[in-house]
Amino acid sequence: MADEQAKTTARVKCSHGAQLPGKGALAGLCPECLLEQGLARQTTGVRRPFIPPPVAVLAKSVRGVELVEMIGHGGMGAVYKGRQCPLNRIVAVKVLPPSGADRASVAARFEREAKVLARLCHPNIVAIYDYGLAEDLPYFTMEYVEGVTLRQMLKEKRLDFQEATTLFLQICEGLEHAHERGVIHRDIKPENILVDRQGRVKVSDFGIARLIDGTETGGWQTSEDYRLGTPHYMAPEQLEDSRAIDHRADIYSSGVVLYEMLTGELPVGRFPLPSEIASLSRQFDRVILKALQKNPSRRFQAMALFKLAVGKAVNGQKSGTAPAGGSKSTIHLLAKAKKLEQIVAVQPFDTNALEQLKEIHDRLENEEEVIRISELLSTAYLHQKRWAAAIVEDQKLLLRLPKNSPKAIEILDDPEGLNKLLEASAELAELRPDDHRRLETLKRAYSGLNLDNKPDRLSRLLAQAYVRKGKWEQALEEYREILHRNLLLRLPKDSAKSRTLPDDAEDLDRLLAAGEELAQLRPDDCRPLELLKNAYSLLEIEDKHDHFSRLLAQAYVRQEKWAQAIKEYREILRRHPSVGDVAKTLARLVARFGPTGAATVESRNQGPPR
């Protein structure tokens, strides 16, 4: 060893040109380089190794739980087994490492996160029962899962195809549920995926990553086994800035997990295609590569879509070896589907029936049946607020595509697939223009998927639906939203070419027309006028800008809002100094109410100027 060390020392040359220490712990190493390495990844908090407190220390501090033993610990905290007293049920208690931040902000933040996590309720997610602080350490009381982690499974043996895909689809289910509720896992890796004795997947440690990372107000400390996202499972954007990620980072990480489950290897560097190292169809290559795209917008945009694609690839792989079921089983399926349909139609919240129906649905071939059940499923999903799933069903419904048809696969595999899907949904919305509830849910679904401009089209439809129903407030909100998105954000104020809006000029025109319609219907409502005025100002359409400025000023006068009226007239006059009547009106107003309209209160009784 000494010889070897000497050899290393002799060869080491440091770019700092420093003379390197010859012996001791620093032998052959350049201190400057080492410090630079320390600075290489800046982190906010202090990182100390976490030493889990022994059971005796925590014994009395975890609410309602008698701790039995510590069952594991890592940098991310320690897990204890315990008994929940009144129920006598076995629970797991996860204690997080201490935080560097002050107690109050830690507690507040932890509580906020815990409440979000507690909302997750899904058979494939480890349930959270309670949370609190034990000896100043945050803890969760949660479902005790008797089983192993996926990591342990992978270490033991190579999973066969059936095992791997069955488990993976369950991971998707759990993540889909969480994403629909706005919870991102942030640290998907085999260590965080538990598999119980029945082979059921339980995804654990949701959002703990963020709690521990603590980039906001100071967070928990970490140590060796825990590093924010294990680099290999982390999406590229997460490595850059772990704060600025969305659910698509989880999609990337799950892609890595799927790759590892199917091939036994990690997709690092220039990795081989899955089909090159395992007996898999090329379809898996496409699916996995799509999940592992560097650019999040080129990945699957929702877990539901990833799951769907994996499901298809699984079916494809299987049908390659075994022939599809005969007609007898189809009849049986249809009979079962009928029964389930009835249940789901009456009880859309019966998740069990819904899932069964969905499963049958995926196996049906007859177009008519598929479409009918799609519609039913879609409605049920909307009831359950499972937006992404609802959109998928909507898409199927609209495109009238039986599953597994080449066309459907093409759409989903295509990077533009989601776009088409969204357009399809919007068409659906157009088919039922007055179903504003559906529009609303769809719009929220798009917002939830973080697709920048997609909600616009729906917003517009929604606004129109509101106008027809006479729901002005809501309609206005929608218009405001669209205008805000389209104009105030997108156009620089001094943009000369803003007149020629590239793609959606037509949409915008219609939109503004609708706004004007609204303004006509409600001449005293200043908000649409304000919006229109600002919009035309940004578009540099002067006559319209002036027109609405005037209408606005008049509306202010009618409402006796003198200050605003004066301001508005001043603005018009500044743009057109020679307009006589405006100058006169302004002069009258100023004479009566002072230059700022501040004299309003005293002059109120005298009424508006003649």
Add this chain to the structure above:
Amino acid sequence: MTTLPSDNPEGSRADYFATTHWSVVLRAGQAGSPQAELALNELCKRYWYPLYVFTRHQGSAHAEAEDLVQGFFAGFLKKNYLAPLRKEHGRFRAFLLACLKNHLANERTWAKRIKRGGGAEHLPIDWASADDKYQTDLVHAAATPERSFDRAWATTLLERVLTRLAEEKRARGDGKLFEVLKPFLMVAENGTTYGEAATRLQMTEGAVRVATSRLRNRYQELLRAEIAETCDPTLVDEEMRSLFQAFSN
């Protein structure tokens, strides 16, 4: 000699709740406390060498420097040096150097040096190796005594971190892995490639990269933890940067 806090990883209650040594000292402040004394003792035990380097760089020979530093510690640990300690003294390094300078100035003013450390507590310092180390070290090449003090501080700190890291890896049976991958802790080219390391370790290159990444992560954690022992936890980054700058020309 009083017993020093152990590095027992199992940890007593104090280990995981208590914060770093310097913060214990700071918190004790004027009042002082047995814990603060222990913590201070531990810190001095760790960082005596930079003081020695500073003294040497100011022109003292080995024996004289030994006397001066030992004398300084005797007084430092006995007297209540912490009395004027204020919150601004966020860094032990700066504080210690200021105290040492003060001590050296006093010694010179008095011209005669009392027999240092007579009957007082002695820190268990390996003086025999100090001179040898000083001669071979690169730290004394610095322009000023202050800089060499900082450099010695940095190397002492890094030595501790690397020793801990090595021990940890050895305990896990990864001793050889550590020796081979150690050069990769430097940011500069280290003359070895992942491929070569992989061959020596009989691992795949991918596995070597993974192991290196883990090693770097752990190194960074230990480094930060070690620095945090000597300063206000919010100043870790700043402290690391100033130590880094002590090397730049």
